Every structure is written in C-alpha cells, then in structure tokens.
Amino acid sequence: MSDVEYDVAILGSGPAGYVAGIRASQLKLKACVIEKDKPGGVCLNIGCIPSKAIIHEAEGFAALAGMEELGIKVDRAGLDYSKVLKKSRDAADAMARGVTFLLKKNNVPLVQGTGKITARGEITLGDGKKIRAKNILVATGSSPKQIPGFEFDGKIVISSDGALMLSELPKRILILGGGAIGCEFAHILSAFGVEVILVEMLDHLLPLEDAETVAVLERSFKKRGITVLTGTKALEMKKGKGSAAVTLEEKGGKKRTEEVDKVLVVVGRGPNTGGIGLENVGIKTDRGFIPVCDYYQTEVPGIYAAGDVTASPLLAHVASKEAEIAVEHMAGHPTIPRIDPDTIPGAVYTEPQVASFGVNEERAKREGIAYAKAVFPYRGAGKSVAIGKSDGHVKVLYDPKTHEILGAHIVGAEGTELIHELLLAKYSELLPEDIATMIHAHPTLSEAVMETARTAEGWVIHV
C-alpha cells in the first residue's frame, strides 16, 4: 500500500495552502500540501511578489527624473525591460524556494501533482495514487476572469499573468478594469513611459474604496498623463496586426475608439473550483465560490475551504488567516469562527498608495451607520514636504458618540505601511485619543496619523 494517511491534506500551496501546512504542523497535525504548479501559488509566482518587484524598479526609474532637477544628466534610453522582468522572476523564484524550504523545515511533504477529491477524506492524484486524510482543505485559489469579446490571446490581449511576464514594454496600452490590479499596472507602465488608457465601468477607480480618497489617486494619475476613463464601457475590439482598436462608450453615450498595441484585461478573478472533484462529495458552488460556514467548513464534514475559492475578499493575507482558522479548528485549537471583515486591510501599490480598512463613507451612508470623519492632509506633516510627496491624506471615520474607529482610508506615500497603526488601534479597540496623545517621532509620515486622531479629538495642530 502506497496510500498515506494524514490528518489534513491541503489542495494548493498558495498563501492559504502553505500557511495551512505549516500551522497544521505546529499544531501537531500530520499534513501534506498538494500542488500542480510551482509552490507559493499566484501570490508568490505571478501576483503580489513579482508585481512589487516591478513596481520597485518602476519607481526607481521614475525617480531618475528628480535627479535631472539636480542637474544630473541621466540617459534613460538604455532601459532594458527584460532585465526588469528577470529581477522580478528572481524575486518570485526566491520566494517559491522559501516556501519549499519552510514546508520541508516543518515536515510537511509537498506533493507535486494535480489532486482531485474523489471521496470524503480522499484525494486522488493524476497518477492514480490516493492520499487519505481526516480533513481536506481546499485552497486552489483563483485565476484571471475573461470577458466576452476580449478573450486572452497572450499576445495583444493579456491578463495580469501576461502583463507580469512581458519582456518588452508596449508603447500604448489600454487597461480594462480600474481595480487594484488595473491601477497598479497603470502606475507601473506609466512610470516606464508607456502611454496608458485606464478604463473603469463604475464611477471611480478602486470602486470599493472611499471615493474622497480615490479622488486623490485619480487626480494624481491624470496629472501624470494617464488617461483615466471612469464610467466607461468597452464595447468591442477589432484586432489588427500587432495592435487592437477598442471602442469605448463614455458616460452619456459618447463613443471613442482607442488604437493600442496591447489590451490588459483585469476585470477580476474567478475561483479555481472546477475539476477538483467537489461534485464527488456533493459540494455545490455558488457562482463558482465554495460556500463556507464558521471555521471555513464546507457543508461536507471534514472538508474546509480557504482563500480565493471562498467568497471573501481576494487577498493573500485573508487567505492565510482563513487557512489558519480552518486548521486550528481541525486541531481543536482555540480560534475565532471567522475573520471580522472590518479589520481586513486593503493595500494598493500605486503612487500615491491607497490603503484602507473598515467602513467608508459610501457604505456608512448606504447602511445608515452614524459616523463622523477626521481628515488630515499629508502636506501638514513636514516629512511629506521634505521628500516631495505631499499629495494625500489620512482619513478616519469614527462613531460620533463613542469615537470608536469605524474605518480608515489613506492615500499617499507609504500609506500601505501607515495604515497598520490605525488598524492596530481598531483591532485592540483603542480610541483616537490614544493615538492623539501618543508621541510620534518627528519628522515622520506617521505624524499625519497622529494629527488625524487629533482632528477627531478637536485639537489638531498642523492645519
């Protein structure tokens, strides 16, 4: 018998899967992780990590313009984008090796193969080998969604995967979808000098974010020369040789056609729940997502699901946390039944960055949540002026009676780091007063967070 018995078999090795494997091992569960591709999933291989590597290079490249202001002559013509790609691949490969190492260190076997659930407690691999486990965690992640008329061809019409694997830059690109991924690519490509048309069907970029906060990003994008078309639909596309003509309909019905050499379609991601054998155990998906109840259990006992396959926000840090909760529940370890959605941070790596958690103004109005807001402009913090990044604000929504923090929204330099002071406050139930009275080092961008809290308390200094 070559069949192996585990406490938990994990399908997928992304931020949900590999974290689940390690957590299981910590809790003395016998676990294995099954992966059909490279360890680390989308996040490490073709998502968060390589994109951050490219953004880093893009920002370095864009900063050279600042050097010229100092009289330094920089010849930027030598940019070889394939080297940027290589650096990002090196980062991704290093991280994937790191995942392999961590799993090994924790004695979690990484099984290479395509696993399919064939019964409760049984996963069958492509080669017919069976893995038996008391519990199964489905963590197979998500893939880029297509839209009719704009199917990926890998050459002209590309997905985020394709965009991350570009070895040379297009001249003119149309990005369909103004969510986090679309905005990040708009930022990257425009920083490298590509002409970018960013199209979003809804009224704002980052439609789930606080509108007043996003407006700052939209202004900044436009100032940089990115064509931002919100409230705009893509009607059709005619492909030519090495280019495409996309017909758009702006709000009010005005049509325009844009000729571009690449179309990047980033309209969202869909769960990878087909072909993994859910039907064999009677799990029915809901619009592709796996329904879960407390502790990320599916309706079938012993089968759990975490990460992008569930209907929670498609974020790596959410996937990891869900996986931890699921495994802790399997092990009988004390844990929480589910993540509080208002404490999930979102981070968009544009310039300026956008970061947030919890209630925004639109939601507060929609749901009738009483709120007051405190907004402090970046330029009130000396550090932002000193480094020439004074665009942005910190905004906190709080309960008008108790001052409980309801949500926070930052747009500006290092916003994705600054958000955590406010999130810690929310998570541990500190009040704006606690942040307002705590000494913050000068000069830092964090002073903007302190001043926002002081605004809420009615004694802001630097405005």
Place this chain on the structure above:
Amino acid sequence: MAEKVLMLALSPTMEEGTIVRWLKKEGETVKNGDILCEVETDKATMDYESIQEGTLLKIVVGEGGAAKVEQPIAIIGKKGEDYSALLAEVEKGSPSKSPAPGAGGAGAATAPATAGGVAASAGGPAVFAAAPASADFGETGNGRVKSSPLARLLAQEAGLDITRVAGSGPGGRVVKRDVEGAKAGFGAGATGARSAGPVAGGASPHSAPIAAPAAAAIPSALKSESVPISGKRKVIAERLSQSMFTAPHYYLRLAVPADAMVKARAALNAKHDRKVSLNAFLIKFAAEAIKRFPAVNSSWQGSTIQMFGSIDIGLAVAQPDGLITPIVRDCGSKGVVQIDAELSALIDKALSGKLKPEEYNGATFTISNLGSFGIDEFTAVINPPGSAILAVGSIKKEPVVGPDDRIEAKTLMRLTLSCDHRVIDGAVGAKFLSTLSDFIEDPVRILF
C-alpha cells in the same frame, strides 16, 4: 471614624445582591473575617465576610432588601460614635431600593427588626469567596483591569463596573463585545461575554424577608406573602416566557427501545475507569442526528435564520434555586467519553454555582432529562437561541404488542422533541427524531 460597609461582588457575575439575613446585630462587635450577613447573588447564597472591624452601628439594607455592588449596606465604626452625617449621605446617595430595616427607619439608632433573632455564631473561620477569580476578570494583580479603552468608555456610559465584566480578549482583556454582552444581559450568546442579571430597576417590593434556601425551616403553615424574586429567577422567567410566547412550539413523541443503548453503555463502562453517563450517550446520539439534519441546529433571528457551525448541546441541570444548562461545545466532533468528561466537569461547576457565562450561554440544542425523577414523559420549553429541546423520560419496561400480536415486555424510553416551527418544519423534526431514535435503538447505525 465611621465608614460604610459596601455590597461586594461575591460572585464574578454578581451585580446586585439580596440580604437573606443579618448574622450581626446593630451594636455588635465585628472582627475582620466575621460573617456579617448572607447574601443571595444571581447564582448562589454566599456569606459576606467582613473586611472591616468595629461596631456594627447601623444596618442600612434590611433582610430581603437588595443592593447593587458598591452600594452601602451598613455603617461600621466605634461604639457610640455619631454617624448621622454618614447616614444622611448614604440615604441620599442610594436610591433606597429597600426599606430601611425596622418601621421607624428615619431615626438614628433604632434597633433593626431582626425578626428571626439570629445569633452571630460564626463558628470557625469561614471560607470567603468575595474576590472574583482574577484570571477571568482581566485583573493584572495590581488592581488594574485589562480592558480596551473603548470597552472602558462603553462600560462607563452604560453605568457598568468594568471590574465586574469578564474579558474575552487577548489575555483576558475586557473588550467591546464583553461590555455589550454584559449590557444585553443573560443570553448574550457564546461570545465569552459574561452575563449579568437584568440590571435592577424594575425590582419588586421587598416587603418580606426572603426565605434562605438552606437555612430556613419549612414553614409549618401556609402563609400569604409576596416573595422577592432573585436575579436568576427573573432571567429564567423572562427567557422561558419569551421562548414559549414567541416561538410556536409543537411536540413530537415516541417511545424507543433502550436496551441496546443500555448495553452499549455497560460495555463501555466495563472497560473504562470512569462511568460514562447516559446523558453523554444521548448528547452524542443527538449530535450525530443533527449532523444529518442541520436545520435542527439553527435559530430564528427575525429576518434571517442563523445556522450554527458547531453543535453545542446544553443539558438542563437542576440547582436548588433554579436551573442552568451547561453546554458541551462542538459535540459533533467529540466521542462519548470526551463528552462525558466535559459534561461531568460542567455539572460539578453548575452544582457549585461556578459556571462561567460562556459555559452556559448559547446552546444550539438542549436536552432535559427528568427520567431520574421518575417522570415517564413530559414536554419542555425551547431554550433559545436553540430551536429544539429534547425531553427525556425514564427508562422502564412496558408491555408492547410484538410483530406476531403477542404482548411482550420491552425496555422503553419516552422522548418528546419540542420544535420551533418557524425554523423546523414537522417533517424535518420528525425525521430528526426518528433518526435519533434509530441511533438509540441500534447505535451501530451511526456508522451508516
């Protein structure tokens, strides 16, 4: 210097206490450690051991009277000392929920009407249980209470003493949900929030002294009187009335042959040091049946139905002054031995009044077994937030018409399932109960 004697929190969840009787009379000398009086809390009757010394100058709250924690109940000081100023302050400050003892009341040093003529025979050193268990109450040992700033603010606004709220946050920190649970009172759910008896306000008139459950003798004749209700009695009354009058109950009955279950239990107990109780078996069977009919494990929430992700089964346990339902959590994933171990620990705690709120709040299903009282069958009131309760009668031999029309003796147990029709339709309830009875009749069927 005369000083106030304050009502102490004699149990972790206590907010208010009722004086059952005074063991010290006005004018008597009180030493540190003497028992001053007996106080009925929301869970038990406890001795109030004095932490002050001197002469008991004035009893402010008489027998049968109630006082919130931190409210003065007496004045202590030097013999003959003038305490009129302090008394005036006390009488002004407290919303005087109870009549001052004795008819005169207003005067300075009238002797209290100690009707029972109780002697202060403290006996030996009594064990005092005043201090709340610090681990559960987020106290850091130096008097500081671990609590979030938001929780402190909310507690202050609600007029709650944060030191009396059990913390469920990291390291026992009191957080928002704990304060909200305390505010909402009993039944806040399994959030780990402590429950508080309903905060005083609508208390009944304390015209007569309450009968102390243990100490008072059975009255020789019936007496017409109005008896103040305890916080616990009030909670029981409110919750069960609410359940009975809002949840449309219906009842399903059957008699199930119990031999196989009795045999299974005997077989298990023969190999096991500790005797596994019948109730543990019933909990296990119920959990297995719930797995097959999860609709039973749910709760009507007005606009939605809450399906519970864990099978948390409560068992009604009688206490001298009421009842409580300790809960075995996540029964679906536990074996009968583990269920029994947890259950017996919980019952011990229940009988000594030491259950924590998270150990009795939020049962998703409840079992009430009156078989040991000789009851053949009965119907039970659903215990919210659950939607069904199983009433279990005694196991006894009964004549049954066999397959060949012969009368034979069979060991039967009678079950009655009360269901909330808003959530559990008749067919679902019936299938659940018949599955449960299948398991009892033939435990092997759990494997099917």
